[in-house]
Structure formats: structure tokens, C-alpha cells
Amino acid sequence: MxxxxxxxxxxxxxxxxxxxxxxxxxxLGVAAYGLHAGGKAPLALSLLFGAAFxxxxxxxxxxxxxxxxxxxxxxxxxGLLGIVVALAVGLIGYTLVFGSWLPDSSTxxxxxxxxxxxxxxxxxxxxxxxxAGMAISGSCVSxxxxxxxxxxxxxxxxxxxxxxxxxxxxxxxxxxxxxxxSDAPSIWLPQSLGYAGALLLALGALAVIAWIVVRLxxxxxxxxxxxxxxxxxxxxxxxxxxxGAMVGVLxxxxxxxxxxxxxxxxxxxxxxxAANALxxxxxxxxxxxxxxxxxxxxxxxxLTNNGVFIGALMVAAxxxxxxxxxxxxxxxxxxxxxxxLTGGVLLGWGAMTGLGCxxxxxxxxxxxxxLSGWVYGAAIFAGTAATLVVGRRLGALPKP
Amino acid sequence: xxxxxxLWAALAVAVGVAAATSAQAQSSAKPSPLVTxxxxxxxxxxxxxxxxxxxVEPGVFERGxxxxxxxxxxxxxxxDTVRRDIASRDxxxxxxxxxGLEKDTTVVLYGDNNNWxxxxxxxxxxxxxxxxxxxxxxxxxxxxxxKRPFDTRVAAVEPSKITLPEANTKLRARLGDVSxxxxxxxxAVVVDIRSPDEFSGKLFAPAGSxxxxxxxxxxxxxxxVPWVRAVAEDGTIxxxxxxxxxYAAAGIxxxxxxxxxxxxxERSSHTWFVLSQVLGYDVxxxxxxxxxxxxxxxxxxxxxxxxxxxxx
Numbered sequence: 001m002x003x004x005x006x007x008x009x010x011x012x013x014x015x016x017x018x019x020x021x022x023x024x025x026x027x028l029g030v031a032a033y034g035l036h037a038g039g040k041a042p043l044a045l046s047l048l049f050g051a052a053f054x055x056x057x058x059x060x061x062x063x064x065x066x067x068x069x070x071x072x073x074x075x076x077x078x079g080l081l082g083i084v085v086a087l088a089v090g091l092i093g094y095t096l097v098f099g100s101w102l103p104d105s106s107t108x109x110x111x112x113x114x115x116x117x118x119x120x121x122x123x124x125x126x127x128x129x130x131x132a133g134m135a136i137s138g139s140c141v142s143x144x145x146x147x148x149x150x151x152x153x154x155x156x157x158x159x160x161x162x163x164x165x166x167x168x169x170x171x172x173x174x175x176x177x178x179x180x181x182s183d184a185p186s187i188w189l190p191q192s193l194g195y196a197g198a199l200l201l202a203l204g205a206l207a208v209i210a211w212i213v214v215r216l217x218x219x220x221x222x223x224x225x226x227x228x229x230x231x232x233x234x235x236x237x238x239x240x241x242x243x244g245a246m247v248g249v250l251x252x253x254x255x256x257x258x259x260x261x262x263x264x265x266x267x268x269x270x271x272x273x274a275a276n277a278l279x280x281x282x283x284x285x286x287x288x289x290x291x292x293x294x295x296x297x298x299x300x301x302x303l304t305n306n307g308v309f310i311g312a313l314m315v316a317a318x319x320x321x322x323x324x325x326x327x328x329x330x331x332x333x334x335x336x337x338x339x340x341l342t343g344g345v346l347l348g349w350g351a352m353t354g355l356g357c358x359x360x361x362x363x364x365x366x367x368x369x370x371l372s373g374w375v376y377g378a379a380i381f382a383g384t385a386a387t388l389v390v391g392r393r394l395g396a397l398p399k400p
Numbered sequence: 401x402x403x404x405x406x407l408w409a410a411l412a413v414a415v416g417v418a419a420a421t422s423a424q425a426q427s428s429a430k431p432s433p434l435v436t437x438x439x440x441x442x443x444x445x446x447x448x449x450x451x452x453x454x455x456v457e458p459g460v461f462e463r464g465x466x467x468x469x470x471x472x473x474x475x476x477x478x479x480d481t482v483r484r485d486i487a488s489r490d491x492x493x494x495x496x497x498x499x500g501l502e503k504d505t506t507v508v509l510y511g512d513n514n515n516w517x518x519x520x521x522x523x524x525x526x527x528x529x530x531x532x533x534x535x536x537x538x539x540x541x542x543x544x545x546x547k548r549p550f551d552t553r554v555a556a557v558e559p560s561k562i563t564l565p566e567a568n569t570k571l572r573a574r575l576g577d578v579s580x581x582x583x584x585x586x587x588a589v590v591v592d593i594r595s596p597d598e599f600s601g602k603l604f605a606p607a608g609s610x611x612x613x614x615x616x617x618x619x620x621x622x623x624x625v626p627w628v629r630a631v632a633e634d635g636t637i638x639x640x641x642x643x644x645x646x647y648a649a650a651g652i653x654x655x656x657x658x659x660x661x662x663x664x665x666e667r668s669s670h671t672w673f674v675l676s677q678v679l680g681y682d683v684x685x686x687x688x689x690x691x692x693x694x695x696x697x698x699x700x701x702x703x704x705x706x707x708x709x710x711x712x
Contacts, residue, residue, distance in 0.1 A: 039545075100552055100554065101462040101552070101554075102462075109473075111462075112459035112461075112462050113458055256463070257463065259459070298608075
């Protein structure tokens with residue numbers, strides 16, 4: 001028994017962990033029920049979607065940076081293939097919804113709320129910087145949120161850094177908007193290719209990416225899977241492709257009922273609220289009301305859809321980590337604080353300028369058939385790869 | 401007293417009763433401009449009824465609308481997107497054809513946000529000559545609160561070949577009309593339906609509004625009756641008696657022509673609907689509203705609060 005305890009790193013006894021996790025899940029359920037009964041169905045749904053997203057992220061370790069690094073460093077393709085599955089499932093789901101909401105894709109209208117952002121230099125720069133932030137802080141924003149639930153020593157500093165990065169983004173936004181964003185086209189692929197054409201092209205591109213990822217991977221020692229269903233579901237990491245499929249389904253359901261998945265609107269909104277109160281950012285951010293994405297609006301209410309979404313994400317990830325014995329709080333080292341803060345600032349600036357993070361602009365945008373999703377994704381992973389190579393050569397980032 | 405006389409008397413009474421009942425039938429046949437959810441649910445498949453949603457929040461219509469309803473996007477369909485103006489006749493005609501509307505269609509509008517934009521839509525429909533334009537009382541919110549069904553399917557509608565007249569200018573006030581009233585060249589009651597703080601000049605505009613005037617206050621001589629006072633707790637419009645009392649207290653009784661305005665002309669459409677369609681008064685909507693009047697050089701303004709633009 002002691003060996004199992006030290007193996008899972010749990011500091012508290014198993015029964016207590018389970019009771020606490022069950023209480024957290026119950027509290028989320030009660031909160032959702034209360035919100036729904038109070039006539040706030042979108043908030044209740046956002047809470048449930050957030051909780052489900054948190055559990056899937058934690059259980060499948062659906063982390064854009066770790067999945068990329070596993071392949072980049074160790075030649076393990078499974079995580080990246082999980083992302084490919086998420087995009088493929090989401091693309092099909094979004095196309096089904098679009099067909100009902102906007103039967104003719106060529107009218108010039110865009111489907112409501114879908115994250116179809118402007119494609120230009122600003123988007124590429126934002127992706128590169130966001131990718132660098134991932135490499136330095138060790139995660140993207142969504143993964144830092146679920147890692148917070150695992151007791152990560154870096155995550156709190158990365159998220160604080162992200163808020164500061166957003167403020168930097170507000171300060172540079174007006175100039176960037178006028179020079180590089182206002183004329184950049186928002187390209188929605190189904191508009192010119194039709195739904196079937198856009199879907200086939202996207203699935204084809206994903207197949208090519210999957211083929212390249214597999215070709216450039218190395219054979220992996222197949223870890224023995226637990227035959228015990230309890231361990232398979234609650235303790236061991238879910239296969240990445242199952243996590244990916246769930247993210248794709250969740251993305252579609254969230255879009256159908258509330259809005260596209262995204263995790264930075266609330267962080268940015270609160271950062272803007274604070275920065276406005278301190279009078280350090282322009283009160284007017286040009287053109288934001290005309291653009292699609294995780295748009296930062298000044299918050300003047302206590303609860304927002306995105307706020308309860310990321311709140312529930314963190315709580316549910318914490319509960320999942322508790323059950324799995326993966327809640328391992330640790331005191332941060334100086335290096336972790338420094339890397340969390342600097343990486344976080346880059347994440348925040350990138351997410352503000354790119355109008356979203358890996359979840360909003362990349363995942364939800366690509367699912368929606370937006371060219372901006374593809375461009376942003378490519379820039380992010382290029383930025384991550386370049387930063388890993390240069391950072392390691394300079395000795396600033398740990399070697400694999 | 402002969403049988404003849406008695407017969408004549410009976411006939412006279414019968415004719416009188418018949419005339420009275422038919423008059424009554426006629427007056428009750430004049431449809432109310434407001435429909436209840438119950439009526440609408442029963443008439444959803446009536447061939448002459450078309451339901452149209454005008455909501456301001458994007459995605460609201462797509463995630464669930466009244467079965468069979470069609471969507472109008474306020475920002476692009478009902479206005480000229482380049483020049484500040486209502487949609488041109490050609491543009492609105494094309495939209496009406498696409499929506500399958502005929503001259504005798506009963507157009508029932510509804511939307512989010514207390515029907516503000518649906519009321520704006522009703523004003524445009526009326527301006528382009530549609531005779532039977534109604535609002536769903538209480539809008540989306542009441543329909544939802546009453547647990548009536550929503551649908552996400554697209555309504556299949558045969559386009560029509562309707563031709564529309566030029567917009568009826570009698571429903572719309574322009575800047576010149578308002579300044580004529582201010583300069584006593586014309587007689588009308590000007591009703592400012594904004595909040596008391598905007599009326600007094602304490603606020604330039606409600607929080608979060610992008611479109612502003614660089615002067616605070618109101619049109620000289622205007623009376624302030626915030627639009628929300630015409631609305632009951634559940635979002636429905638108050639009864640005719642209550643409305644008459646409310647507006648009469650502010651000196652609006654329908655004896656003089658009325659001009660309503662707000663900040664950009666959408667909340668005032670709500671009051672325009674109440675006063676003109678429900679109470680039957682002669683009302684023009686001044687859609688230029690405070691963002692036009694308050695920005696115009698040289699026009700008199702009453703600014704009780706004395707708020708100064710950019711001044712400390």
C-alpha cells in the first residue's frame with residue numbers, strides 16, 4: 001500500500017480523496033441545477049461543458065504543448081494524432097450544425113459566433129509568440145488551467161503572466177489593428193468551396209498531417225494497459241485519440257448550445273477590467289466589435305459564460321486529478337516562477353493579438369472551417385519548435 | 401295597436417340589434433397590433449401569417465426560434481450599411497420577396513431585448529406599406545418563460561413577387577422636423593424616451609454605448625417618458641388604459657402630433673409602436689435621435705446637469 005501511495009504521489013489517503021472529489025462534482029452539479037432553475041440556462045450549460053472539458057483534458061492529458069513535445073523529442077505520435085482526431089470530429093460536427101443554420105454557405109454571411117478570424121501578419125506573429133510562450137511556460141493556457149487542478153507549481157505564475165500579457169496586448173492592439181488587421185480578410189472556407197468541398201479538403205489535409213506525423217515518429221514501447229476498468233477510466237491516462245474525439249464532440253455541442261469552446265475571453269476580460277480601473281490601457285480597442293474570436297469585452301457582471309466555463313474546468317480537473325492520485329502540489333522553484341511568468345506574458349500577448357488561444361482560434365476556428373485556425377495552428381507549432389531548439393541551445397530551457 | 405304596428409316594431413328592434421352587433425363585430429375585428437404567445441402558437445401554420453425574428457444578439461435565432469420563424473439581421477438587413485439611413489426600397493423589397501411576404505401577409509415580429517429591434521423592424525415594415533404588422537407581446541423572453549417550443553430548422557418559404565412603394569415619410573421625423581418644433585415653426589410633442597440621467601445630461605449615453613453625441617442633455621421642450629414605463633414586469637406592454645394614463649400624465653394624449661427619439665432610434669421604435677400602433681396616435685420616429693441632434697452644430701440644447709464634454 002505504501003508503494004502505491006508513493007507511486008501516485010498522493011499525500012492524502014485514497015478514501016478521503018474520493019469523498020472530496022465526489023463532493024466537488026456534486027457541488028458543480030448543484031451549481032448547474034441552481035443556475036438552470038434560476039432561468040440562466042446558458043450559464044448552467046457553460047458550467048457543465050467546462051466541467052466535462054476539464055475532465056477530458058486531465059484524463060487524456062490533452063495538452064497541445066506536451067503532445068507536440070512527445071513527438072518532437074521522443075517521436076511519439078499519439079498525442080498529435082489525438083489533436084488531429086479532435087479537429088476531424090469537430091469539423092464534421094460543425095458542418096452538420098452549419099448546414100442547419102446557414103443552408104447556403106455562399107451568401108456572404110458568416111455562421112453566428114463561429115471563430116472566423118482575420119488572416120494576416122498579425123495572426124502569424126501572434127501564433128509564433130503564443131507558441132514560444134507554450135515552450136517556455138511548458139503548456140498552453142487551457143493546459144495551465146487543468147494543471148492548476150493538478151497542483152502544478154508553474155501554472156499559477158503562467159496564468160498571472162497571461163493576464164499581464166493581455167494588458168501588453170491591449171497596449172499594442174490599436175496600432176496593430178490599424179496597420180495589419182483592419183484590411184486582413186476573414187476567410188471562411190465553406191464560403192468559396194461549399195460545405196462538402198471545405199470538409200473534404202480539411203479532412204484530406206488532416207490525413208496528410210497524420211501521415212507525416214506517423215512517418216516522422218519512432219516506434220514506441222507499448223505500455224501495458226490496465227485490464228481493470230476502474231484504473232483504465234479513473235487512474236490511467238486515456239488514449240489520446242479517445243480524448244480527441246471527446247473534445248471534437250464537446251466542441252460541437254458547445255457551439256450548438258452556447259458558443260465555440262474558448263478559454264481566454266474571461267482572463268482577457270478580467271485583465272481589461274482591472275487595467276481599465278487602473279487607467280493603463282486605452283478605453284477603446286479599435287475594431288474589436290467587428291471581429292470574431294475570444295473577444296475581450298469589459299466585464300461588468302459577476303458571472304459570464306466563459307467565466308463559469310473555466311471555473312468549472314479547473315474544479316473538475318482538480319476532482320479528476322484527486323481520484324487519479326495525480327494531485328501533487330509542490331512549492332515552485334525560482335526557475336518555475338520565472339518561466340511561468342515570462343511564458344505566460346507571451347501566451348497572453350499572443351492570445352490577445354490572435355483573438356484566442358489554442359482552444360479558441362486554433363481548435364474552434366479550424367473546426368469552423370476558418371482559414372485563421374489553420375494559419376494560427378501552424379504558426380503556434382512553428383513558434384514552439386523554434387523556441388525549443390533555440391532555448392535549449394542557449395541553455396535557457398531544459399533538455400529532453 | 402294592430403298586429404301590423406307590432407310587427408313593424410319587432411322588425412325595427414331586430415334591425416337595430418343586428419346593426420349593433422355587426423358594428424360590434426366590426427370593431428372587434430380590428431386586430432390588435434400585439435399578439436399573445438397563445439394566439440401565435442395556434443396560428444403558426446396559418447398561410448397568411450409569417451413570423452420574423454429580429455434579435456440583436458447574434459446566434460440567438462439559430463440556436464432556437466419560434467417554429468417556422470425567419471430571421472432578419474438588424475445591422476445589415478434593415479439599414480443602409482454605408483450611409484446612415486434605413487434600408488432602401490429596393491433592398492427592402494428584395495428582402496420581403498425572399499421572406500415570401502405578400503401585401504396581405506400578417507407580419508408578426510419578435511426578438512430579444514424587450515422587442516427593441518423587432519419594434520424597429522415593425523417601423524420599417526409599416527414605412528414600406530405593410531398593412532398588418534404586429535409584435536409578439538413580451539418577445540422571446542415571454543415565449544420562453546411560458547415554456548413554448550423553439551425549433552432550429554430552417555423554414556422553407558416560397559419567394560414572393562411583391563413590389564413595395566417608396567417609404568412613407570409620415571412615419572419618420574428628420575432633423576429639420578425636430579428643429580422646426582424647437583423653433584416653434586411646427587407644433588408637436590417631442591418625447592425623449594431615454595433614461596432620466598441621459599435626459600438631464602448627467603450621462604452622454606448608457607454604459608458601453610459606442611455611438612455618442614458630444615453634447616449632453618435633450619431637445620428643448622421635450623418630455624421624458626422612458627420607454628420601459630410602457631412595459632409590465634413580464635415584458636408585455638401595459639393595457640391601453642394604463643398606457644393612456646401614463647402618457648396623459650406627461651401631456652401626451654394624441655391631440656397633437658408626436659415625435660419620439662432616443663440615442664440611435666431603436667428604443668424609440670418601441671415607444672413609437674406603443675403610441676402609434678397600440679394607442680393610434682399620430683407619431684413619427686426620429687431615428688437620427690440624440691446622436692444626430694446632439695452632434696449638430698448650433699442647435700439649442702437643454703442640459704440641466706451641465707455636463708461638459710471632455711471638461712474637468
